[in-house]
Amino acid sequence: MARPAQPLDRSREDDLLRTAARDFASAGYAGTSLNNVITEAGWGKSSFYHYFANKRRLHDHVVHTLAARLVDGVRVPDIEKVSGAEFWVTMAELVEAFGKTARSHPETGYLGEMFHAPASDDDGSLAELREQVEQWLRRAVRHGRRVGAVRDDLPDDLLVELTLGTLRTLDRWAVRRRLHPEAADAPHLSIQLVRDLIERR
Incomplete structure (x- = not known):
């Protein structure tokens, strides 16, 4: 499971998560600009790369995090x-x-x-x-x-x-x-x- 290298502040993570999820949903993985996501979420590049190695790690983090929220409290x-x-x-x-x-x-x-x-x-x-x-x-x-x-x-x-x-x-x-x-x-x-x-x- 893809996790950030370091723990993230929840509010800053949500800003990045929502921005990235919106862009991945509308443009797909290949069509999403990592630079645009970082900028629109209000992050700096150095901060981003402190937590994520690349766009793939961010994408997988978005998928795992949102999937975890979807099953939160659901008994399968x-x-x-x-x-x-x-x-x-x-x-x-x-x-x-x-x-x-x-x-x-x-x-x-x-x-x-x-x-x-x-x-x-x-x-x-x-x-x-x-x-x-x-x-x-x-x-x-x-x-x-x-x-x-x-x-x-x-x-x-x-x-x-x-x-x-x-x-x-x-x-x-x-x-x-x-x-x-x-x-x-x-x-x-x-x-x-x-x-x-x-x-x-």
């Missing part, structure tokens, strides 16, 4: 221990918990924009995060099928792709509207549409 269940009767309730509670945390930490919206941007060779820790999320969702769908909560009339890999595609689309929609009241309804909408697609009838 051990999916293999969830019964069929509890499966959809557990999924709804998890999605709602993430939505609540995202509303408490609006800066995590930048992570959402980064997460849903087209994949690039420069993604670094972002690619690892995408892989972790996808693998957890694959386990969840497959377990749901085993316990009778997920339909079994479609191929396993198609169910996974339907779930991932739906969640990506809805999460992109919610991220783009994070400053508007309807974003608060996104968790309920997400889980209901996924259920409509893959729940066993």
Whole structure:
């Protein structure tokens, strides 16, 4: 995990974090100017390089920090221990918990924009995060099928792709509207549409 070489003052870190996250979200890794980030955040170059070796270390720090804030207080269940009767309730509670945390930490919206941007060779820790999320969702769908909560009339890999595609689309929609009241309804909408697609009838 990428961490600064030295502890950072929280307010100065937040200035840098938000500025960098905004630029990475809008321009991507390659399109973000490190000099602009440093200047706009009110940092000097010498101060920046005291904490971060380069843009890659800053990018990975942004990804790890915002991801940590997004999961703060969220209990991710051990999916293999969830019964069929509890499966959809557990999924709804998890999605709602993430939505609540995202509303408490609006800066995590930048992570959402980064997460849903087209994949690039420069993604670094972002690619690892995408892989972790996808693998957890694959386990969840497959377990749901085993316990009778997920339909079994479609191929396993198609169910996974339907779930991932739906969640990506809805999460992109919610991220783009994070400053508007309807974003608060996104968790309920997400889980209901996924259920409509893959729940066993």
